[in-house]
Amino acid sequence: MITNSSNISPSYTITCRMNHEAAALERLCQVVRIRGFRIAKMAVETTDGVLDIALTVQGARPVAMLQSQLEKLHTVAEVILTTPALVPAARASAASRTA
């Protein structure tokens, strides 16, 4: 899916806390993809059966939709969206290759 149709690609940082169960990260990543975003950066820490995930995602669609869909996942306890920042398309493109 092409989510970056202009020279400037919106980029968002999301932190998410969810249960560390089978397929937890796959479930999260699939929602990000289906709702029209690409993961540019991802860091995961595990503590006592809980995953703390820091995501940088890029996409042209309203990020609030992604947030509400992530919050809907049964094992997601919290989703925090930081203020969106704009990054140049070239940088976004390079970053997406790291996903």
Place this chain on the structure above:
Amino acid sequence: MNGAQHILEAFHCHNIQTVFGYPGGCIMPLYDALVDDARVEHVLCRHEQGCALAADGYARASGRLGVCIATSGPGATNLITGVANAHRDSIPMLVITGQVPSALIGTDAFQETDVLGMTLGIVKHSYLVESADELPGILDEAMKLAQSGRPGPVWIDIPKDVLLTETTIAPITTPAQPQTACPDLTDVIALLRAACKPLLYSGGGISLAHSEDSFREFSECSELPAVVTLKGIGNPGKYSTHNLGMLGMHGSRAANRAVDECDLLLVIGARLDDRATGKLEGFAPNARLIHIDADAAEINKLRNAELAICGDLNAILGELTQALRETPLAVNDWRKQCQTWRTTGGFQAADNEEPLAPITGPAFIRQLSRVAPDDTIIACDVGQHQMWVAQHYQFDHPRHHLTSGGLGTMGFGLPAAIGAQFADRQSTVLNVTGDGSFMMNAQELATIRRYNLPVKLIIMDNQCLGMVRQQQELFYNNRESQINLDDNPDFVAMARAFDIPALKIERTDQVRRGIETILAYNGPMLLHVAIAREENVWPIVKPGGSNKEMIDETRRSAADKKERVA
């Protein structure tokens, strides 16, 4: 008891009496436990897709949890279409599959598939059970989750060794969460009172929330002109004088006109699906929107709401009814205008007076609607017949109309009718299908015969994939491609091969007698209805077009010319 026996015990504790399934290697411990357990009625379908769709039909007709069971590998993959169907229409379903033994997961073992991975996008939630001691908690949580909030399918994948392992933990039945307090509706009521042309727009969320009675009371009390989505058909009842019918691609001209002109759209239990709204830019252009739904993620997803309320629809509708009962809305001019549109732009189909004339789809459905008992449940398939049922059958309750709305699954109707008949043994259950859809799950005729279900099957046979043909005619310069089904089997002979009596009709003067014959028959029966190949569903909005640009038969040639120029 072992894990398999525990599952049956949990079914009993959660009052699950009927399940639909198909045995196989890794789920065999559960089937072994079934031999000694008479409390659970297991319905053996003839394909796992039939199991899932029957469980779906059971849930839709009853409002209870539908349960389906299959083995690993192909058993699980065959369930997927049925589970996706339930997911798209928010149907409460519990799916249980066997998995290869824990030690073999990831070794490409016989009949191993990554069920958890491949089904993430079609479930509300899913589990891979790692020990028998996890089963009680998972089963309880899964059954509650499937039925709470916005319902949906929950899938539990259980390795064979877990099914065989002993557990001493008893089934868990935690009480349901108490309903939260009704949200403040002051602003909703103020917006309603400020509107000159308010319109009620309801969908499948009404029955999913078990709020049919609250909705009916609100609708009658408010006297709001109303439109319904495909899944909301039946919400206002067949006698409502304010119902303008279904909106959208094959909606009534009256419903789409009212949406176009209203200044306030009160959306309850609906998700503003593209088949209903048409092109969003042209949808309800003059309206402020109030969106009331159980699922917060639906708010502002496709159209921004001026006011959004999430919560228990029963409580919300009750409060709204109370407020409007005390001070009714003063919108009589708008009500009169909508009544005029209802008279002139509702679904209309002339009864064919010529006895030897070919049968037309809309006239047949109208006759069926007149003759069938009030408690009739109709399970449709997907295509032209589905839209004729939606347009021309008068439903008095949303649970009487079982239709695959979100996924549009051909082959849904026959197994869904089986599920509905198990949910309600006394009601008349009809599967209205097309010749294309019928062949997608025709093996379930054997299930009907095995359990001697009095399901009536009506095949509207135009010897083609009618809806695809219609769109090829209207939007692809009449270039027919792979829609011809004129080599269909003899459906009457086919039914008889399953020991199901059948008859065929092809003229108008045979319609009433044909319908009355199958309805009166004490057992399953099939009616093969030959209809014209060229018949279309009217009106239609071009996919991706605005609902204002409805095409009906009289405008067909003009639209055709325009299309050819384009």
